[in-house]
Structures are given as C-alpha cells and as structure tokens.
Amino acid sequence: MSKIRFGLIGSGWRAEFYIRIAKALPEKFELAGVVIRDREKGEAFAAKFGVNVVQSLEELLNNQLDYVVLSIKRGIVSDYLIELFKRGIPVLCETPPGETIEALEELWEQAVQYHAKVQIAEQYFVQPLYSAWLKVIQDGKLGEVSNINISSLHGYHGVSIIRKALNAGYGNCTLIGKRYSFEVTETYGREGMAFDGEVFSCTRDRLTLEFENGKVAFFDFSDPAQYHSFIRTRQLTVQGGRGEIDDLSIRYLTSANVPVTQELNRIDLGRYSNQEWAHYGIMLGEEFVYRNPYTNARLNDDEIAVATCMDLMGEYLTTDKEFYSLKEALQDTYIALKMEEALKHPNQEVSTSTRIWAQ
Template sequence: MTHSLDPGTANGIAQARFAIVGSGWRAEFFARLARLMPERFAVTAVVSRGEERRADVARAWGVPTAPTIAAAFELELPDFVVVAVPWAVSPGVIRELVAWDVPVLAETPPAPDLAGLRALWADVGQSGLVQVAEHSPFMPAHAARLAALRLGLVGEVTSVQISSTHQYHAVAVIRAMLGVGVGVGGDAGAGSSGVGFGVVDVSARTFTAPLVDPITRAGWTSDDTARDATTTIATLDFGDGRSGLYDFTDNQWHNPLRTNRIVVRGSRGELVDDRIVRLTGDRTVVESHLVRRQAGIEQNLDGFDLDHLSVDGQVLYRNVFQGARLADDDLAVAALLAGTAAWVAGGPAPYPLAQGCQDHLLGLAIGTAARTGVSVRTHVEAWAH
C-alpha cells in the first residue's frame, strides 16, 4: 500500500486527507480543524461503531462515517489516520492500522500503562508508521520559548519547572526544553532529543487544600464553594545536572484561579514565563520579553488571530494558520496535523512513538511516586534505542 498527499493544493500547500478513528471530544478537535481549513485538511471518514453515533457525527461534523476501518478505507484511502479512542482501545487500533501499512497519528497516551507501552512497542515500534499527537510542545508560546532556547539566550538548559498541565503533557515540555541543543527538533519545535530516555529518578508528594473551581470542561459552575483539591509536586532527576519540577493541581487545565507557570534555567540566565534575564557581556545583565502580536484588537481590523511571538524584534513563532481564528490549543493540533502530513510526504517525524512512550513512562512514574510516597527509578526501555 502506498500513500501520497492529494495533488490538489491551495496557496501552494497540499491538502492532507486523513481518517479519524473515534468520535469523542478529542476526535472532534481534528474534525473541526478540517472544517475550518478545508484548503489544508479533509476528513475522509470518521470510524465509530454505533449507528446512532455515526448519524450524529455525520450530521454535526459534516463528514462521511463508517463502522469499521476497512469500511472507511473502502470510501477512500487516507494519507494517514488519527486515532482518538479511549486509552485501553488505542493499542489495538494502532496495531490494526500498522497491519494495513497506514501511517498513524495516535492521541496521547499510546497505551494505558507500562506493560501496554512495552507490548505496543514490541509489535509496531520498528514499523516507523506511528506518531503521537502530543501537542503541548507545539503550543505557540512553548514553540517560541523553544526557539529562544535554541538561540542560546540562557545558555545550556539545565532545569525546567512547569505548572500548567498534567503528567505526560508536562513531561513532554520538560524533555523538549531540556533537549535543546541535544537532539534534532521538528519544524514546530517539539524536538526529538535523547533527554529522558536514560535512567530517571522521580520523587513526588501530594497536598490537599481548599480551592474554588469555577470552570470545568462543561463550563461555568456558578459555585464559589471551596472544596478539597489535590496538588501533585514532583521532581525528575535526568542526570548530568538536568532536572525537572512538576506542579499540577486538579482541573488546572480549566481553573482560571491557577495560572500557567514555567521556569527554564540555564547556564547564562533564565526564562520565567515570558521574561528572559541573561548575561550578555562583562557586568551586563539584560532583560527581554516574549511579545505576542495579536490581530483584531481595538482598531486592528484583520480579525482576531495570533500573528507572531517575538523577542527583541526577532520573530520566534509565526502563525501559519492565520485566517482560521484558532486558539493556541487548536494551533498546536493543527501543527501536528501539518507535521504529520509533511512526514507522510517524506519530511521529518513530528513526534515519534518512542517520544510518546517515554513521556507516558515518566508520567506514570510521577503518579506512582505520588501515590506511594516512594521514589521511582525508571529503566532504559526498548524504545530508547
């Protein structure tokens, strides 16, 4: 079976055609991006077992549907397939698609536990057909920070502290930033470094304290009652003086009372959120700021859209999806879709399965250490090689 991008192009960009296995909340992200940018992306079919659900998806998403992967391929053979199903189901779907010799972009994590990761890697790891939809390092702000680190603004990166998202997502950002200057990254800045594939020592503790939770995934709660929320704080020792600090509170993704924070420390300075302090010469410490240019504010009539992020007048990240009016999370997913399409056409891999496996391995170690109160030392796994 061979794969090729649709020969039709828009603005010089080939349209990527992909199928989706799954019809839940995360699957809709990918379908929505195709609907917003039909010149770039098209959904060939959504695979969902239930007849009623397929009818709902066809009506609401405006895409073809199929009960099985084979039936979806009878409609049209896609360039790649997005797998967005429950954790326990994902490995089986990935195996089935690899058996079809079809490129895969699998939602995180690729398997639910360590045994599942090892088994999946043993079965499909050498196929070279599986990427993971780990979008966090592709977020515009993180991509800009990675670009700043590649410029050497803080010297050799030695420590990353993050408080914004959970487990494997946070680990992906830590590893990407610690890996600057070590590995070769993709266009969007996720990186494919070797950092974190060796032995890692993980320690963690949990703390419970009252917190108002005004917003959930379902929206505003209209409830200002403070209830117990758990915060997990973990340290990751990667060796060679490199470390990560993980800090996450229940529902931090949605709760506006817990803001995002990141600290990246290097040999010549540090980056704190959007502020960079560094040594540039003898007795010369300077401060710079990552600046976000957002269109559509006040008298700017270009529509509400991210334009670019820069530091000291140098653009670090430019939004190549302008016109779609995407939130940062959607921009990250769009970058993964575009990166996967480029990979299928012979370009660099956006986020290989080995990276996703290692992220989840360390995320699981954080969970185990937090639950037991005992430090966890990871082993070098097969995907490290």
C-alpha cells in the same frame, strides 16, 4: 504534500478538534470520514457536524487516505494501533499509547515488527507559547540549561516539555514526590465563568526528577484546577548558566555579558479596532520567536498546535522526518507512569530504567 486527506477514528471531545481544523483550513485538510460503530450515534454525529460517518474501519479505508487519525480512549488505543500497524496504514495517534509499562513495550515490538508509520499528536511543544519558550532555549540565550520548574501541564504532557527543555534524551532519572489536596473555589465551567462559589477539593502533585546527566525538573500540577480556573494559573521557570525564562520574562546576558530583560509579547489580530481575528505570533524584543502558520484561520492555541501536528504528519510521510515519534511518546508516558508510582509511595525514591525502545 498537497492537500492532506485523512480519516478519523473517534467521536469524543478531542476528535472534534480535527473536524473544526478541517473546516477552518479546507485548502490544507480534507476529512474523508469518521468511524462510529453505533449507527444511531453516528447519524446524530453526522447531522451535528456535517461530516461523513461510517461504521467500520474497512469502510473508512475504502477512501483514498494519506493517514488515519486515532482519537479514542487511552484504554483501547493500543489494540487499534496494532490493527493499523498490521494493515500498513499510517496513523497519527492522539492518545498516549498505553496504560502499563508492559503495554508500552508490546506496542513498541509490534511497531518494529510491522515497520509502522506512526507519529503521536503531542501538541504542547508546538503550541505558540511553548514553542516560543523552546525557541529561546534553542537559540542559546540561556546558555546550558540546568533545571526547569513547570506548573502548567499534567503527566506525559509535562514530561514532554521537561525532556525537550533539558535536552534529557532517553536518560534515566530518579523521582521523589507527594500528592496533596487543597480546597479551591470553582470559577470555570463548560458555559464559561461560574459564580456560584462552589468549593471542591483539588489535588496538587509535587515531584522532583533528577536526571543522570545532572539536570533537574521540579514538577507541580493541580488537577483539575490548573487547566480550568481563573484563580489558578501556570508557572514556568527554566534556568541556564547565562539566563532564565521566568514565565513571560526572559533574562539573559549579551555576548559582552550585559544583563538584559525582555518580555514575550503576544501579537493577536482582531483586538480593539482591528477587524481580523487570529493569533499572529510571539515576539521577544524585535524578533519573532513564534509565527502562527495559519494566520487567516480562526483557531485557538490548541487547535493551532493540532493542525501543526497534522501538517507535520504529512511531511513525515513524504520525508520520513519525525516530529514526535512513538519512541518519544513511549518514553514520556513511561516517565509519567513512574511519576504516578512515586506519588503512591510519598517521599520514597523511584527510579527509571532503560526500556527496549531506548536501547
């Protein structure tokens, strides 16, 4: 596909990613307009970001669009999605599609009824580091993967990586968990580092997910400190019969069963005496396990991932090759809902069952 021309519904923090990406990669993406129903708010938004703002979906669709990006609150996303399905508009949906199991099933039925062209902008598996980890697994360096310990992503984001790492498909699982609360000192705010020593209470969710194929995930997440703290960090371990990922360390056996330990090495341009600024890729030994497709654009890791979803959406519309389907998103969101159920019933088993999208 040539340059992608898209429309945007939404004006929140996540919606701003798409504006920045379109400005950073004008040869690849063109933002035709943003829907903001409130005229005064829309005028302020247009002035701030230098974009075309319209007040209705009809006005947006008057433009020649390849697809619409839907980036709105979770509670109202299903209604917008169904409206776009009915109009036959291809949609890249930023928000997880639904807050209840019933809403997820209704959305699936509507998507099937209207032959919806839809993908979900779940970005983490195409972020540089997660993409590199998954490449190591896909290359078979660990052998058959049996378990994952993930302490870096919340809810459906974490489930997405769990299912991909374990190759769990749409198999059912049994969950057990408990929510804790601990004090932590604030270190990070909207303006950068915080030094006032404020202490707040932070939840920590610990769950075990046992899949019917025998594979196991250990889930651990602290909210909100995990994403925004200089004294809380991520941890990821994936184990297979012939090796393991231990965060940035990769341990595996060669074909002659010689044990090898290597580190993932991030390559960034613009550090120290280098005059550029961009992420270039991630290497394991002498091979790249990830290359940034936008090396000349000044994008952070999440922006790289969202831009990748935008590109893959364009590819999907020309080839029908899905990259993160509604079916996958429904499954990940469903398991995340069951995780919340397990946390509300500490140390009691909760089980998933096969839903209509997986039959």
